[in-house]
Amino acid sequence: DKCRNGSRGALVVLEGLDRCGKTSQSTRLIKKLDELGYPAELFRFPDRNTVIGMMISSYLNSNSQLDDHTVHLLFSANRWEKRSLMESKLQSGITLIVDRYAYSGVAFSAAKGLDIEWCKAPDMGLLAPDLVLYLDISPEKASERGGYGGERYEQLEFQKKVAQAYQVLRDASWKIIDASLSVEDVEEQMSGSVLDCAKTCRNGISLSQLWL
Numbered sequence: 001d002k003c004r005n006g007s008r009g010a011l012v013v014l015e016g017l018d019r020c021g022k023t024s025q026s027t028r029l030i031k032k033l034d035e036l037g038y039p040a041e042l043f044r045f046p047d048r049n050t051v052i053g054m055m056i057s058s059y060l061n062s063n064s065q066l067d068d069h070t071v072h073l074l075f076s077a078n079r080w081e082k083r084s085l086m087e088s089k090l091q092s093g094i095t096l097i098v099d100r101y102a103y104s105g106v107a108f109s110a111a112k113g114l115d116i117e118w119c120k121a122p123d124m125g126l127l128a129p130d131l132v133l134y135l136d137i138s139p140e141k142a143s144e145r146g147g148y149g150g151e152r153y154e155q156l157e158f159q160k161k162v163a164q165a166y167q168v169l170r171d172a173s174w175k176i177i178d179a180s181l182s183v184e185d186v187e188e189q190m191s192g193s194v195l196d197c198a199k200t201c202r203n204g205i206s207l208s209q210l211w212l
């Protein structure tokens with residue numbers, strides 16, 4: 001067993017606008033970590049497989065209407081319902097690559113005009129990531145990539161507001177990735193810090209909670 005007593009996996013979060021490439025990069029990171037002896041699993045939010053996730057999915061597909069505050073709280077609840085599973089995976093030595101997390105929750109709701117502090121409150125006490133990677137791409141460039149899939153938020157004007165909200169949210173600890181480059185070059189920018197992070201967590205460092 002590669003996981004010594006006290007060691008744990010790393011919680012790595014990928015954030016960015018729609019079509020920034022998070023999903024393909026998540027898959028590549030998992031593969032790379034596995035190859036190098038760091039067991040890794042993918043989580044993504046919203047997790048559309050739960051009852052709450054199905055409500056969110058129906059809202060995103062415009063099959064249902066929900067008040068902005070209501071859907072914000074559903075997104076947060078959808079993270080809370082995965083918290084204990086995430087914690088036990090991390091404690092058992094598995095690194096988690098998470099495609100969107102609480103920062104998406106705040107950025108997308110703040111882009112609609114909701115108060116940032118109000119948006120942050122329901123996620124207080126979720127596991128804090130060990131590393132946040134922000135896949136930086138201009139809203140214009142993202143919108144040109146293979147077209148948006150037609151979900152509720154996939155519109156250029158809205159994505160511009162989301163980008164502004166992410167600017168307000170991000171702090172010096174985030175690693176900013178130039179996501180306008182090729183898939184290989186983007187991975188190259190990310191993999192070093194992800195591996196360092198997995199290594200540090202394996203050497204024993206305790207989990208903390210949002211919003212620290």
Ligand code: FDM
Nearest residue numbers: 018045046075100101104105108109153
């Ligand atoms: N989104 C995602 C939110 O508005 N709040 C959240 O808390 C999360 C996790 O849902 F447009 C938005 C971001 C995106 C949409 O995400 C669905 P995916 O990555 O396309 O499944």
